[in-house]
Amino acid sequence: MRSATPWSDVISYLVEATGETLYMVGVSTVIATLLGVPVGVWLQLTAKGGLRPNAAVHRILSFVTDLGRSMPFIVLLVALTSVTRLIVGGSIGSTAVIVPLAVGAIPFVGRLVQNVLSEVHVTVVEAAITTGASTLKIVRSVLVRESMPALINAIGVTVIALIGYSAMAGVIGGGGLGDLAIREGYQRFNDRILWSTVAWLAVLTTVIQFGFTRAARASDRRRHASV
C-alpha cells in the first residue's frame, strides 16, 4: 500500500483541475448564452400568444431544441469530433471540450430562456405594444429587462449543469475536476484525491450558485430590492 498523496500535491492537482474546469465551463457558458438567448427569444416570439406567432417556425425550432437537449453529453462529445477539429484546430484538450459543451448548452439555455420570458405578464407586454414600441424594443426593454433576475438565475443553472457535463471531458483529454476525480482518484484507488475533489466540487458549485443568486437579486428592482 502506497502512502497517501501529500496534501500539498492534492492542492496543486486541485488548482490545476479547477483552472481547466473554469476555463471550459466559463467559455462555453459565454458562447451558449450569446447563442442560446436569441434561440429562447425566437422560441418565445414565435410561440402561440407571442409577439410574432408562427406555428411552423416554432415547431421546427422546438424540435431541434429538444433534439439537442435529449442527446447524452458523452455522445455529443465524441460525435462532434470533426466539427471541433474544424473550429479549434484539434480534437483533444480543454479547448476542444468547449465546442461540445457549448453546443450541448445552447438548446438548454434556449428552453430556460423561453420559459423565463413567457413569465412576463401579457398586460405588461401589451402596454408596451400600445406605446408604439417595435418588436426589437419590446424584446430588449420589456421581455429581457423585466426577466433579468430570472435570466441570471437560468445562466447560473447552466453553469452548474456544465460543470457536471465537463466531468466527461477526460474522454478527450480535457482534464478538469471530474477527470481528476475519476482518473487520479477512482481509477487509482486514491481516496484522498477522490474525496478532496468531491468536497471541493461541492464548495465550488455552492459558491457559484450563491454568486448567481446574489447577482440576480442585485438586478431585481422589485420589493425585496428596495434601497
Place this chain on the structure above:
Amino acid sequence: MITVENLTKTFQGVSALNGVTLDVEAGTVLGVVGPSGAGKSTLARCVALLERPDSGAIRVDGTDITSLDGSALRAARRQIGVVPQGDSLLRQRTAAGNIALPLESAGVPGPQRRTRVGELLDLVGLTDKAAAYPDQLSGGQRQRIAVARALAANPSVLLADEPTSALDPETTGSVLTVLDRARAELGVTVLVVTHDMGVVRKICDDVAVLEQGKVVEHGKVLDLVNNPISRTSSALLPAVDLNPINESAYDRVADVVLVGFAAVGALLPEAAHRFGVELNIVGGGLTRLGETPVARFRLGLNGERSDSALEWIGEAGGAVQRSLKGPQGVAA
C-alpha cells in the same frame, strides 16, 4: 376626434361586437359602460389597436386606423394613449423610466425626454416618486403613472380600460382627477371603458351603454338623466323607492329630476309659493354629475293647483319623470 363606425368582432362564432358606432367629440370624456360580457373589453382592445375588428372603422381625425401595418401601425398607436386594465408597469423600471417608454419608442432624444417626463410627473402629482419602482408605489399611484405613460407621446386620444377596477373608492378619485386634468389641461379626448357608473358620474360628458355588443344608448350624460326611461338615468340618479310612502296623504305624487344649482336650490320652494300648494320631498336625493348638482326627488303635493305646480316645474327646467298619482299627461 375619434369615431367608431359599425365595428364588428367575432371570436370563434361568438359575436363580441355587433355593429358598434360611437363618436367622441374633441376634448370630451366618453364613458362606455355595460354589464360583463357586453363587449366593453373587446371594444377597448380594438381601439387600443391590440385587436383587429372583423369589419368597421375606427377613425382618429378622420383617418381609419384599423387596417394599418408596420411603422404606420406603430405611429397610429402613439396617437392613442392607452391605460390598460390591470397592472401594466415595467417592474424593473422606475416611475420615470416607465413614463419614458413611449418617448423612447418615438425616438425622442434624452434631454427632451427627461423634460417631458418631468411635466407628466407633475401632471399626475407624483414628482417626488420619479425614482420609485412600481413595487414601492400604491395601486392608485401606479395607475396614475400608467396614465402619465399613456399621455407621454402627446396622443390626441386617451383610452382607459377599467382604470379604477382594482382600486378602493378613495384612490379611484385620485385616478379620475388625473384623467379629468388630462382633458382639461392637455385637451385630450378621453374614452373610458368601465363597469363603474361612479366613473361616469364623476368625469364623463357623454355616455354610451353597451349591451350584447351593441350600443343601446349614447348621448350627453346631462341629457340622458332627464330621460326617465334611459338606463343612464336609472343608474345615475338617486333611488326614490327606498321608503314606500303613504300616497293617500297627498293629492299628487310625482318624481322630478332637477339639474343645476338654480333648479335644485330654488325651483321647488318657488313652485310651492307660486301655486299655494303644500309640497313635500318624500323620497330621492341629491347627487353630482361632474360639477353639476342633480336631484331626483319624489314629491308629495297637496292643494287645488298641484297639477299646475307640477306643470310649471316642468316648464321652468325640471323634468317631471313620472306621476304616480294624478293625471299621467303631466309628465313633460
